Amino acid sequence: MMRRFLLSVGGGARDYVESIGLSARTFFTMLGLSPGLLRRPRLLVEQLHVIGNYSLLIIILSGLFVGMVLGLQGYYTLNKYGASESLGLLVALGLTRELGPVITALLFAGRAGTSLTAEIGLMKAGEQLSAMEMMAVNPIQRVLAPRFWAGVISVPLLTGMFSAVGILGGYLIGVGLIGVDEGAFWSQMQGGVDVWKDVFNGFVKSVVFGVAITYIALYQGYEAQPTPEDVSGATTRTVVISSLMIWWLDFMLTALMFSK
Amino acid sequence: MQRKSLDVWVGLFIVMGAAALMFLALKAGNLGSMTMGNTYQVTARFDNIGSLRPQAAVKASGVVVGRVASIGFDDKVYKAVVTLDMEEGFKFPKDSSAKILTAGLLGEQYIGIEAGGDDKNLVAGDRIARTQSATVLEDLINQFIYSKAAEGKDSQ
Numbered sequence: 001m002m003r004r005f006l007l008s009v010g011g012g013a014r015d016y017v018e019s020i021g022l023s024a025r026t027f028f029t030m031l032g033l034s035p036g037l038l039r040r041p042r043l044l045v046e047q048l049h050v051i052g053n054y055s056l057l058i059i060i061l062s063g064l065f066v067g068m069v070l071g072l073q074g075y076y077t078l079n080k081y082g083a084s085e086s087l088g089l090l091v092a093l094g095l096t097r098e099l100g101p102v103i104t105a106l107l108f109a110g111r112a113g114t115s116l117t118a119e120i121g122l123m124k125a126g127e128q129l130s131a132m133e134m135m136a137v138n139p140i141q142r143v144l145a146p147r148f149w150a151g152v153i154s155v156p157l158l159t160g161m162f163s164a165v166g167i168l169g170g171y172l173i174g175v176g177l178i179g180v181d182e183g184a185f186w187s188q189m190q191g192g193v194d195v196w197k198d199v200f201n202g203f204v205k206s207v208v209f210g211v212a213i214t215y216i217a218l219y220q221g222y223e224a225q226p227t228p229e230d231v232s233g234a235t236t237r238t239v240v241i242s243s244l245m246i247w248w249l250d251f252m253l254t255a256l257m258f259s260k
Numbered sequence: 261m262q263r264k265s266l267d268v269w270v271g272l273f274i275v276m277g278a279a280a281l282m283f284l285a286l287k288a289g290n291l292g293s294m295t296m297g298n299t300y301q302v303t304a305r306f307d308n309i310g311s312l313r314p315q316a317a318v319k320a321s322g323v324v325v326g327r328v329a330s331i332g333f334d335d336k337v338y339k340a341v342v343t344l345d346m347e348e349g350f351k352f353p354k355d356s357s358a359k360i361l362t363a364g365l366l367g368e369q370y371i372g373i374e375a376g377g378d379d380k381n382l383v384a385g386d387r388i389a390r391t392q393s394a395t396v397l398e399d400l401i402n403q404f405i406y407s408k409a410a411e412g413k414d415s416q
Contacts, residue, residue, distance in 0.1 A: 034365075044264075045266065045267060045270050047267065048270045048273065048274075049266050049269055049270050049273075052270070052273045052274075052277075053269050054271065054275045056273060069288070080397075092288045096289075098282060098290065103372075153274075154273075156271065156277070157274065157276075157277025157278070157280070158277065158279075159282040160277050160278075160280035160281035160284060161276060161277055163280070163284055164279075164280035164281075164283045164284055164288075164290075165280075167284075167287075167288055186287070189288055190287075190288070190289065192401045193288050193289045194289065194315075195285050195289035198289065199281075199284045199285055199288065202284075203281070238317075
C-alpha cells in the first residue's frame, strides 16, 4: 500500500521532471537552429502573415472596447473625487502596464496559439513531420522555428496596437462623449506615464508573454499523440496552460518591475 | 504576385505595430517632454523631505527646470541630502532657496526654487544653503492644537 503510493508519487515526479527537460531541450534546439531562418526569411514572412495579420482585427476591436469601458468606468469613480481630469492617466497607465500585455496575450493564445497547436498536431498525425525527417529536413528548424519567431515578433506589436487603440477609445469616450478637457486628458497622461517605467516595462512583459505562449502552443502540438483525441486535447491544453502561465508570469513581472 | 501582396500585408502589420509603439512612447509617455540635454548637479539638505521621491520635478515659478536625481541621508548633520539634476539652460544665483512643496492638497511633492540676488550662479557640486522642509500634516495639526490650547488659557 505504502509502497504503491510512494511509487506513484516518485513516478509522477520523474515524469514531470522529464517533461520539463524534454521541452527545455526542444526549446534550445529550436533556438540553436533559428539562425537558419536568415537564409530563408520567406518562411518567417509567411508565418507573420498567418499569426500577426489575422490576429489584427480581434486585437484592435478588443483594444478599442477595453479603452472605452475603462473611460466610462474610470470617469464614474474619478468624478466622485473631482479628479476626472486624471482620466487620461488612468486609462493610459492601466493599458500600458497591465491590460494591454495581458489581454493581448490571452486573445493571442486563443486566436493564434490554438491554430498553431492544431496545425502542428495534424502535421504530426498525418506523418508530415516524419516525412520531413525522411527527406533530411529538420522539422524543428523548418516548422517550429519560423512560427516561434513570428509569434515572438507579433505579440509585442499587437500589444502596442491594443494599448494605442485603447487610449484612443478612452479619449473617444472621455473627451468626445463625456466632455473631459482635452488638454488635461493628454497632459495628465504625459505627466504620469513614464516611458521606461511604464511603456517599456509593458513592452518587456509582452515579449515574455510572446515567447511563453508561442512556445507552449508549438510544444503542445509537437508532442501531441497522433490521434484525433489527443490533438484536440493538446489544443485545449494550449489555452489552459498559456492562460495560467500568463497570469503567473504577469504577477511575477509586476512584482519585479513595479514593487519599488 | 501572390508573394508581393503577402509582403505588403506583413509590411503593413509591422509598420502599424511600430507606429503604435511610437504613439505610446511619444503621445502617452513623456519621451517628447523629457530632457535628454545636459544637466548640472547641485545638492540641498532638508530637515524633512516628506514624501519626496526621485524623479520628482524641480520647479521655478511653476516651470520644470530639473528633476530630483537621488535622495540620501547625512548622518553627520542628521539631514536628508537631495541631489538635483538642473537643466544646463537655467542658471540660478548662489543664494537661491529650495522649498519642498505639494501640488494640490494631497498631491505629488516637488521642489520649488526661488532665485536669490547673488551675482554668482550655482555651478555643479554646489549646495543650496537655504532650504525649507516639507509641511507635515501632523505638525500642522499639533501647532493648531497648541495654539488653541494657549488661547484657551489666555481667556481664563
